[in-house]
Amino acid sequence: MNELIYAIELTITGLLIGSMYSLVALGFVLIFKASSVFNFAQGAMTLFAALSVVGLFPIVGFWPALALTIVAMCGVAVFAERVIFRPLIGGAPLVIFMATLGLAFMLEGSAQIIWGTQPYGLDLGIPIEPIIIGGVYISRFDLVAAGVAGLLVLLLVLFFQKTKIGLGLRAVADDHVAAQSMGIQLRRVWAVAWALAGLVALAAGMLWGARIGVHFAMSLIALKALPVLIIGGIESVPGAIVGGLIVGVAEALGEGFVGSMIGGGVQDIMAYLVALLFLLFRPYGLFGEKKIERV
Amino acid sequence: MTSILEVKDIEVVYNRAIHVLKGVSLNVPEKGIAALLGGNGVGKSTTLKAISNLLKAERGAITHGDIRYKGESLLGWDPADIVRSGIFQVMEGRRLFQHLTVEENLRAGAYSRRVGDIKPDLERVYNYFPRLGERRAQKAGYLSGGEQQMAAIGRALMARPKVILLDEPSMGLAPILVTEIFEILRVLCEEENVSMLLAEQNAHMALSIVSEAYVMESGRIISQGATNELTKTDIVRKSYLGMTEEDNAHRAYRQILLQKRAAGPRGGTLRPTLGTKGRTT
Numbered sequence: 119m120n121e122l123i124y125a126i127e128l129t130i131t132g133l134l135i136g137s138m139y140s141l142v143a144l145g146f147v148l149i150f151k152a153s154s155v156f157n158f159a160q161g162a163m164t165l166f167a168a169l170s171v172v173g174l175f176p177i178v179g180f181w182p183a184l185a186l187t188i189v190a191m192c193g194v195a196v197f198a199e200r201v202i203f204r205p206l207i208g209g210a211p212l213v214i215f216m217a218t219l220g221l222a223f224m225l226e227g228s229a230q231i232i233w234g235t236q237p238y239g240l241d242l243g244i245p246i247e248p249i250i251i252g253g254v255y256i257s258r259f260d261l262v263a264a265g266v267a268g269l270l271v272l273l274l275v276l277f278f279q280k281t282k283i284g285l286g287l288r289a290v291a292d293d294h295v296a297a298q299s300m301g302i303q304l305r306r307v308w309a310v311a312w313a314l315a316g317l318v319a320l321a322a323g324m325l326w327g328a329r330i331g332v333h334f335a336m337s338l339i340a341l342k343a344l345p346v347l348i349i350g351g352i353e354s355v356p357g358a359i360v361g362g363l364i365v366g367v368a369e370a371l372g373e374g375f376v377g378s379m380i381g382g383g384v385q386d387i388m389a390y391l392v393a394l395l396f397l398l399f400r401p402y403g404l405f406g407e408k409k410i411e412r413v
Numbered sequence: 414m415t416s417i418l419e420v421k422d423i424e425v426v427y428n429r430a431i432h433v434l435k436g437v438s439l440n441v442p443e444k445g446i447a448a449l450l451g452g453n454g455v456g457k458s459t460t461l462k463a464i465s466n467l468l469k470a471e472r473g474a475i476t477h478g479d480i481r482y483k484g485e486s487l488l489g490w491d492p493a494d495i496v497r498s499g500i501f502q503v504m505e506g507r508r509l510f511q512h513l514t515v516e517e518n519l520r521a522g523a524y525s526r527r528v529g530d531i532k533p534d535l536e537r538v539y540n541y542f543p544r545l546g547e548r549r550a551q552k553a554g555y556l557s558g559g560e561q562q563m564a565a566i567g568r569a570l571m572a573r574p575k576v577i578l579l580d581e582p583s584m585g586l587a588p589i590l591v592t593e594i595f596e597i598l599r600v601l602c603e604e605e606n607v608s609m610l611l612a613e614q615n616a617h618m619a620l621s622i623v624s625e626a627y628v629m630e631s632g633r634i635i636s637q638g639a640t641n642e643l644t645k646t647d648i649v650r651k652s653y654l655g656m657t658e659e660d661n662a663h664r665a666y667r668q669i670l671l672q673k674r675a676a677g678p679r680g681g682t683l684r685p686t687l688g689t690k691g692r693t694t
């Protein structure tokens with residue numbers, strides 16, 4: 119019985135943490151869908167956003183810091199579109215990928231110049247004591263974080279389905295030349311996709327930052343997103359969500375049951391183990407976009 | 414007849430090296446249909462993309478000449494501005510958004526318009542193409558080839574264009590469907606007051622609805638004229654169209670001989686094919 123409760127507890131924790139993995143992966147999916155580019159700078163954007171919030175927080179207060187950071191992330195989006203995409207339209211995907219690598223270094227470099235390299239703590243004022251439901255301990259922070267992640271995903275889905283620019287984004291994701299032929303402006307759509315990815319990075323950066331602190335290793339968060347993308351399929355929003363949850367649960371269960379037997383350290387490899395299984399048996403991911411082929 | 418769109422002696426180069434169009438001029442008559450005919454790889458699609466300014470994504474560029482729409486040069490315009498000014502291209506292979514529904518595809522067609530309410534336009538398209546209305550909530554990727562072509566044309570109508578550029582609408586369709594599509598194009602041209610430029614390999618079908626035709630070969634216009642004269646022109650018959658009755662009969666006969674030879678003494682099924690150069694439809 120205790121085992122069962124323990125398993126439930128681990129699963130819930132895994133799901134909550136997984137939702138934050140989903141959030142990070144979602145940033146990649148947004149840009150990949152719009153432009154078929156794997157945005158190496160997503161991790162750096164997460165770091166940059168988190169640092170900007172914690173850096174400005176003591177000076178101007180929380181909400182102004184948040185607002186300024188949103189403006190900054192939109193600025194990064196416009197910059198990325200101008201400097202990376204516009205001149206490189208029609209270029210080889212690898213060239214554009216390298217350019218995102220360059221962007222990552224630029225963001226990390228400027229973050230270092232502005233805020234230095236020391237770690238920061240971020241207190242969002244979410245109470246830490248867990249709530250207990252039927253003997254199961256649930257972290258209140260993780261619950262709030264998952265709620266924020268879920269809300270953000272919901273807003274994104276509504277944006278895609280209900281707005282004109284959302285339709286434009288989906289059209290560009292499907293066939294960007296055809297989209298251009300009907301007057302959908304690639305530049306604008308790309309800038310919007312980058313801005314959305316920036317906002318997602320901001321949310322992820324704040325939630326992760328509040329959980330584990332804001333420091334430069336945060337840009338390695340991209341490494342967490344990779345298995346999520348393999349599992350869910352890099353072009354799929356639902357894939358990023360489900361993939362993140364799977365990784366979260368696998369990590370929690372792996373650490374809780376296997377890790378306790380062999381002395382820990384299982385958590386970090388679980389994600390890659392699951393991803394490897396997917397690569398073997400379902401290489402295009404759970405929701406990887408299948409080409410529609412009529413027979 | 415006045416021309417709404419004039420292409421004047423344009424040259425197009427891909428990758429700064431591959432010279433594909435070597436001086437192409439043509440006129441699209443106001444409220445009429447002009448055809449741009451030619452076989453594989455002669456430069457039809459390149460011409461249409463040059464008009465819509467879609468060459469940049471393929472590393473192509475116009476190096477000479479001019480494109481004038483209602484007397485104004487279009488060179489250097491943003492593709493979106495060209496659409497907004499009234500020129501809409503239905504690209505080769507339909508290029509529907511496969512994962513979007515039929516209705517979302519149509520809505521995307523109206524993207525360049527600033528007005529809010531496009532319901533009447535949707536209804537208008539469903540009137541022309543009732544089959545699309547029945548399938549409005551279906552993913553476009555699952556439509557049949559004919560339905561996809563109808564959706565692509567419907568999507569063009571959503572933009573309320575003045576000129577529609579059509580790149581091989583007959584591609585991959587059965588002859589009876591081609592006839593149907595072309596009839597719709599003719600009706601649209603009359604009822605909606607749009608002009609069209611129709612790029613086609615299927616000259617025989619195309620010539621039945623157009624008033625003016627241009628024949629292209631390796632990046633040049635080699636023959637042009639009002640259709641009734643053109644059909645008689647020798648160049649057309651010889652260089653490409655193969656459309657006279659005797660000619661077809663002759664080819665079919667030659668085809669049979671060849672197949673007989675290939676199949677050996679016992680012979681196989683003999684199916685005379687028309688026209689060796691064009692695609693089968």
Ligand SMILES: Nc1ncnc2c1ncn2[C@@H]1O[C@H](COP(=O)(O)OP(=O)(O)OP(=O)(O)O)[C@@H](O)[C@H]1O
Nearest residue numbers: 427431433452453454455456457458459460471614
């Ligand atoms: N992006 C490109 N880069 C280099 N060459 C190209 C490119 N696109 C087309 N070409 C070449 O330009 C020529 C004309 O191509 P185009 O697509 O305009 O022909 P087309 O008349 O439309 O042929 P089809 O009937 O087969 O569609 C071809 O020789 C083709 O190989």
Ligand SMILES: [Mg+2]
Nearest residue numbers: 457458459505
């Ligand atoms: Mg073509």
